[in-house]
Amino acid sequence: MDFGYHKLYIDGKLVDSISGKRHSVICPANEEEIAQIAWAGKEDALLALESARRGFDYWSSLSLSKRTEWMTKLRTAILEKEHELRSALVYEMGKTYEGAWEDIEAVINGLEWYPAAMKNMRDEQIPDYENTHTHKMVHQPAGVAVAYLAWNFPLLNVGFKIGPALASGCSLIIKPSALSPLSAYMIGGIMHDIDFPPGVVNILCGPSREVATTMTTSTIPAVLTMIGSTATGQKVIADSTTSIKKLGMELGGNAPFIVFEDADFDKALDLGIALKFGNSGQICVAANRIFVHKSIYQKYLKAYVQRASELKLGHGVDERPDMGPVVTRKDRDRMFELIEDAVSKGAKLEYGGKIPKGMEKGNWIEPSVLSGMTPEMDVFRKETFGPVAALMPFETDDEVLALANDTEFGLASYIFTNDHKRIERFSKDLQFGEIQVNGVKYSIYLPHGGIKNSGIGHDCSHLALDDYLVKKRISVAI
Structure with a gap:
């Protein structure tokens, strides 16, 4: 099976990496190359960060109904490519074809469920016991989010992140695992084909020491979210301290x-x-x-x-x-x-x-x-x-x-x-x-999260939105 060559998705465009490097995607069933992807480096990561910053300014200014329209358009386009995406999962990760549906389902459910969940978010009214003010807590998108994904469920992990990030109004940079990046790159191709607003989602993969470290240590991201090992999570937390960032991590289990x-x-x-x-x-x-x-x-x-x-x-x-x-x-x-x-x-x-x-x-x-x-x-x-x-x-x-x-x-x-x-x-x-x-x-509606060394925060459910939102208190004197 040959899935061809797939480019980075940055600023709404499909582009080669600045270095021109490519990375081979290997099928675990037979050790044969099934695709090549553009292999990002530090400069590509910097471009993605700037793109996401601009994308956040645009996306966060849209109404929820407009964001929902785009998410629905993306959901429809992904369903039209279901067979191609499931096939990619079979060959890049060794999944069964039936098992690959779980990945597709997570993406389409996330794109559908989270706009409704966001719509149900309500401002919190706080009583004033002296009757001198009115108070409320409101939610706003946190900013640029960077998502590091594990290889075992390549698109399920995309779904767990793209749904709440886009519904909340955040822009998102997705870094899939180098072991199974193909299907995520194909999502980038789909977004390009439907003219998804530039910068709102960026997808790239490359050496962690260049790409992930560059993004983690940058002061642009407001949110770092990942699915992976506890050891990787600890490194991301340590590297993130160049600025105060929100962290959401689903890590190891036993x-x-x-x-x-x-x-x-x-x-x-x-x-x-x-x-x-x-x-x-x-x-x-x-x-x-x-x-x-x-x-x-x-x-x-x-x-x-x-x-x-x-x-x-x-x-x-x-x-x-x-x-x-x-x-x-x-x-x-x-x-x-x-x-x-x-x-x-x-x-x-x-x-x-x-x-x-x-x-x-x-x-x-x-x-x-x-x-x-x-x-x-x-x-x-x-x-x-x-x-x-x-x-x-x-x-x-x-x-x-x-x-x-x-x-x-x-x-x-x-x-x-x-x-x-x-x-x-x-x-x-x-x-x-x-x-x-x-x-x-x-x-998608049930919280998924761990304690101890298994993580911070939750994927799925309304709780996942907490990773991408900040709260503001507004007090008005009577």
């Missing part, structure tokens, strides 16, 4: 998936598989550490291994696999290292742990299952971010609560039980930004 003895067994099994091997395990809310009550542990483990062994691996628009490759050879090798570390510390490899036969080319690894996980193992401590499941039995509620919270991360967590007192206790005491009980639901 989700506990707790199955109690009274759980709906089949549901806990179905979701335990889906949340571990969906998107090849490359999800921040993946079931990272699976804790199962001792009384049903062997039954659950046996069923889990059976289900993992039945997953179909494959790649391509016409294929209908359950799981694709991981994104890079380095990430695949990291899976082997996690397995080796666990086994050396007493775990048992129940299934997988090898390159599938006939799939030596590309970044393939079998869905893998480890039993006997302990806190000393890397699979317990680190975010796996790949198709390696690790299971561990527990006996008491106190024990599993302590194990679940024994992590620096605090994004998602999952519990399966029908005991209402237990649900109440774990909902209160689990140290995670999301507690999902007896099921899983994510949507």
Whole structure:
């Protein structure tokens, strides 16, 4: 598959980088080049910042209804290119074609939902107890926003940022990951084709030390928002202190998936598989550490291994696999290292742990299952971010609560039980930004955010608008 050459989108134009450099986009399924993109440098980042500054002046002056018209036009144009965009996701990141719809859906939902959410934002009236003034709090767009995106959901991450940024009145610079920049560049092409107002959105990718550092240290951005690793988030925070900026960050996760003895067994099994091997395990809310009550542990483990062994691996628009490759050879090798570390510390490899036969080319690894996980193992401590499941039995509620919270991360967590007192206790005491009980639901209108080292602020829901708005108090003497 050849997707050709795609240019930077700066100031409403498709342009080559100033240096003329290009970057190859490699398919993780076969290690073949599928596209080239213009490869930005420091000078391109500076141009994008100035463009976004001008774009903010224009966009923030438009009424919400006018901004909504443009967002609706963009949404329509993206839907018309759905197949091309989904295909790009399949080949740049190794997604299944069905799985790629989640990315498209996030973009179109974000462009539709956030104008309505912004319309529902109301000024806050503050009472004056001496009856000398009237007071109100009003919302205004913060300014230029810069978004750094992770590679695992290239367009979903665009949707999480472009919706609230544009609805609020901010201009936006998008820097996709160098591992999966193609679909984001294609969005730039679509915006160019519909004559989207210049400077309101700019899209470029290049070396982080040149592009990201230039934008992060600039005093132009009012907002820095990102989806990525905790280590990257810490660097962005440190580099941002050249001026006071609003920060919104969805960072690493290490989700506990707790199955109690009274759980709906089949549901806990179905979701335990889906949340571990969906998107090849490359999800921040993946079931990272699976804790199962001792009384049903062997039954659950046996069923889990059976289900993992039945997953179909494959790649391509016409294929209908359950799981694709991981994104890079380095990430695949990291899976082997996690397995080796666990086994050396007493775990048992129940299934997988090898390159599938006939799939030596590309970044393939079998869905893998480890039993006997302990806190000393890397699979317990680190975010796996790949198709390696690790299971561990527990006996008491106190024990599993302590194990679940024994992590620096605090994004998602999952519990399966029908005991209402237990649900109440774990909902209160689990140290995670999301507690999902007896099921899983994510949507554009539901807040998505973490605590501890998993982030600041929220993606999705009306709370995401907080990252792009500032509040002003207006007091008028009577």
